[in-house]
Amino acid sequence: MNKLYPSAGEALRGIVKDGQLLAVGGFGLCGIPEALIAALRDTGVKNLTVISNNAGVDGFGLGQLLETRQISKMISSYVGENKEFERQYLAGELELEFTPQGTLAEKLRAGGAGIPAFFTKTGVGTLVAEGKELREFDGDTYVMERALLPEVSLVKAWRADKSGNLQFRRTARNFNPAVAMAGKLTVVEVEQIVETGALDPDSVHLPGIYVHRIVLNAHPEKRIEKKTLRQEA
Template identity: 90%
Template sequence: MNKVYSSAAEALKGLVKDGQLMAVGGFGLCGIPEALIAALRDSGVKNLTVISNNAGVDGFGLGQLLETRQIKKMISSYVGENKEFERQYLAGELELEFTPQGTLAEKLRAGGAGIPAFFTRTGVGTMVAEGKETREFDGHVYVMERSLTPEVSLVKAHKADKSGNLVFRRTARNFNPAAAMAGKTTVVEVEQLVEVGEIDPDDVHLPGIYVHRIVVNAHPEKRIEKRTTRPAN
C-alpha cells in the first residue's frame, strides 16, 4: 500500500469534509504540520471541530483557519496567544471546550488505545466536571472523561519510512503521537522520508500501523520568533 503523496493538497484530497472532528498535533508553535494546515485552509472545508493543544497565533498555525472562519469549535488546553480566537469566542462566534492539558493528552491516547472513557481526579469540583459522571475510588472522587477519536488527524514528524514508522523531535513528541494514534485516518507531514528498514526499530517512536498518508515538507516555514508562555499544569 502506497502511503506517500506528492503534496499536502493531494494527501487531503477526498479525505477532509465539512463538519468533521479533526485533531492537529503540535505544542505551542513547535511540531505543527504547517503544510497540512495550509492545505486544509486552501481546501475550503468549514464548520470543523478541531482538537489541538492550542490554536496557534494570529496568522500562523491554526490561527490561519480561525481567520478564514473554517473552525466552529476548538477542543483545547491553552488559547492565550491568539487575539482572533479571543475575539470570536467573546463574540459568541466560536465554541470552546476547555480541557486540562494532561486530560486532553489522555483523551487522545485512550481513543487510540480503544478505551472509550477513563476516570481522573483532574477537574473534580470545578466547571470541568459539570454534567459528567463522578465516582469514588479509595476515598477520592474521580470524574469520568470520554476519549476522543477524530475522523482525521494531521500530525508532524521529523522522519518517516515509507511504511509510516515515525521519529519525532523534542517537543513535537508531546501531542503528535497521541493525535496520530487517535485518528481514524492519520496524515503525517515529515521533513525526511527514508526507505523501509533505514530506521532502527529501537528509534521508532510510533509504528506505521497508525499512519495512512505521508507527505514530505523538507523546508518548513521559518518559525515565528515568539515565545509562548504556558501556565503550569
C-alpha cells in the same frame, strides 16, 4: 500499500469535509504540521471541530483557519496569545471546550488505545466536571472523561520510512504521537522520508500501523534519505 503522496493537498483529497472532528498535533508553534494546515485551509471546508492543545498564533498554524472562519469549535487547553481565538470566543462566535492539558493528552491516548472512557481527579469540583459522571474510588471522587476519536488527524514528524514508521525530533514530539494514534485516518507531514528498514527500531517513536498517508515538506536536497540511519544512533 503506498502511503506516500506528492503534496499536502493530494494527501487531504477526498478525506476532509464540512463538520468533521479533526485533531492537529503540535504545542504552540512547535511540531505543528504547517503544510497540512495550509492545505486544509485551501480546501475551504468549514464548520470544523478541531482538537489541539492551542490554536497557534494570529495568521499562522491553526490561526489561519480561525481567520477564515473554518473552525466552529475548539477542544483545547490553552488560548494563549492568539487574539483572534480570544476575540471569537468572547464574542460567542466560536465554541470552546476547555480541557485540562493532561486530560486532553489522555483523551487522545485512550482513543488510540481503544479505551472509551477513563476516570480522573482532574477537574472535580470545577466547571470541567459539569454534566459528567462522578464516581467514588477508595474514598476519592473522580470525573469520567470520554476518549477522543477524530475522523482525521494531522501530524508533524521529523522522519518517516515508506511504511509510515515515525521518528519525532526533541520537543516537537509533544502531542503528535497521541494525535496520530487517535485518528481514524492519520496524515503525517515529515521532513525526511527514508527506505523501509533504514530507521533503527529503537528510534521509531510511533509504528506505521497508525499512519495512513505521508507527505514530504522539506528542502529538495532532503527529499529522500537513502543511507542507513542506524549509523547515526
